Amino acid sequence: MVRAVPAIVRAPHLFLAEVTRRHGPVAAIPLPRTPVLVLADPDGVRRVLVENARGYGKATIQYSALATVTGPGLLAGDGEVxxxxxxxxxPAFHHGSLEDVAAHAVHAARGLVAEADALPPGTPLEVLGATSRAGLEVVGHTLAAADLSGDAPLLVEAVGRALELVVRRAASPVPAAWPTPARRRLAREVAVIDEVCARIVATRRARPLEDPRDVVGLMLAAGMDDRQVRDELVTFVVAGHETVASSLTWTLDLLARAPSVLARVHAELAGALGGREPGWDDLGKLPLLRAVVDESLRLYPPAWVVTRQALADDVVAGVAVPAGTLVIVCTWGLHRDPALWEAPEEFRPDRFLDAPRPAAGSYVPFGAGPRLCIxxxxxxxxxxxVLATLLCERTVRPAGPAPRVDALVTLRPRGGLPLHVERLAPSAS
Known part of the structure; x- marks a missing residue:
């Protein structure tokens, strides 16, 4: 384990996948004091996340670190609260609310297209930044039923910087309580987050709260205090903005490097839309595009690792798990296990069209069980x-080699991701 520290710091997702590849889908890591189990077994994943979910809590290093920024919100919290x-x-995530989300997604995608079109000819678009900006409108209306274009960028940037500092601190041997420069920077970023959230909450509180459909309105109407609302607001910025931007970025990169799949997507969009913009009613007409998203989430799950702590003795995939054990579900490794997936490293959206659905516990990009992502x-x-709006009249192609992966809170392309976004030739549209 001492020799493995550089590999863990450099690429923790690859290290965990290698552990299960070499030692099996249920592997113990020899650490002092706390037993650690790395899990990439579908039945074991179901046991921990679904069948015995109440037997496992979130008092882990991963969620404690996240709570430094989010507080004990839905992402890091536990128990009755x-x-x-x-x-x-x-209610903000019920089926009836999603039609509004669809309209905002299309509008946000128009902004992404306009951003690409405004670039000088031949200049690639920095996709991670563009998808992040495109998602702000959807986040704003879902969270506070408002255009947060003034505050959202500041909030998202501060949350992003704070999370990066948290990840670095978690990998550092320096005790977290020491007053290091990084800790002071983290405190400054959290202060910015608090200030922006207070402004958003105050603005929303000043508007009517009868029958709210947005997250902040629902929380205020339920009598939650400002600190609780703040924590959930930051949680949804992390879980609802950071993850979607990451997934959209990887999906566009995969399509840009798979021209045959991209051509089929263009054909599907042309047949389903006939040149118009997509809408809520078109979702069922785009099975290939949905399969593309599913396959992208398999290869690049934003939640690339999930951790739990055993609250009592248990048996997982035939292995005795004592109380206090840290269980690490390596989603990255699970989704790329050759025992579960044919040609697991290849981008094959058809596996979500032609074959039966993945076996229970083998595909968990949003988690599973009662803690399934809301x-x-x-x-x-x-x-x-967003993809349908962008690709109905545009195409994408690589602007450089495939990016390396940084496994932070989500999976990010190291150094960003430039892609050429161009108008479709008339014959291809």
Whole structure:
């Protein structure tokens, strides 16, 4: 393990995948004090996340680090308070609310197209930044039923910087309580987050709260205090903005490097839309594009690792797991296991069209069980319609070699991702 430290710091997703490749899908890591189990076994994943979900808590290093920024919100929280908060905000993610999300996703995608069109000819678009900006409108209306274009960028940038500092601190041997420069920078970023959130909450509180459909309105109407609202607001910026931007970025990169798949997507869009913009009613007419998103989430799951702590003794995939064990579900490795997936490193959207659905526990880009991501359906609607709006009259091609992966809070392309975004030739549209 001492020799492995550089590899863990450099590419933790690859290290965990290598552990299960070499030692099997249920592998113990020899660390002092806390037993650690790395899990890439579908039945074991179901046991921990679904069948015995109550037997596992989130008091882990991963979520404690995230809570430094998000507070004990839905992402990092646990217990009865988590259940109450989830019930409170659930209506913002009901099926009836998703039609509004669809309209905002299309509008946000128009801005992404306009941003690409405004570039000088031959200049690639920095996709990660563009998808992040495109998602701000959807996040704003889902969170606070408002255009947050003034505050959202400041909030997102501060959250991003804070999370980067948290990830670095988690990998550092220096005790977290020491007053290091990084810790002071983190405190400054959290202060900015608090200030912006207070402004957003105050603005929303000043507007009517009768029958709200947005997250902040629902929380205020339920009587949650400003600190609780702040924590959930930051949580949804992380879970609803950072993850979608990451997934859209990788999906566009995969399509740009798979021209045959991209041509089929263009043909599907031409047949389903006939040159017009997509909308809510078109989601069911785009099975290939949905399969592209599913396959992208397999290869690049934003939540590339999920951790739990055993609250009591258990048995997982035939292995005794004592109370206190840290269980690490390596989604990256699970989704690329050759025992579960044919040609696992290849981008093959058809595996989500032609074959039976993946076996339970083998495909968990949004988690599973009672802690299944509350925004799963929202994210899928947003991603499919952003891609459909962009690609109905545009195409993408690489502007350089395939990027390396940085496994931070989400999976990010190291150094960003430039892609050429160009108008489709008339014969291809």
């Amino acid at each position: 988590w259940k109450q908060h989830r019930r409170t905000v659930q 925004g799963r359906d929202l994210a899928l609607v947003e991603e499919v319609l």
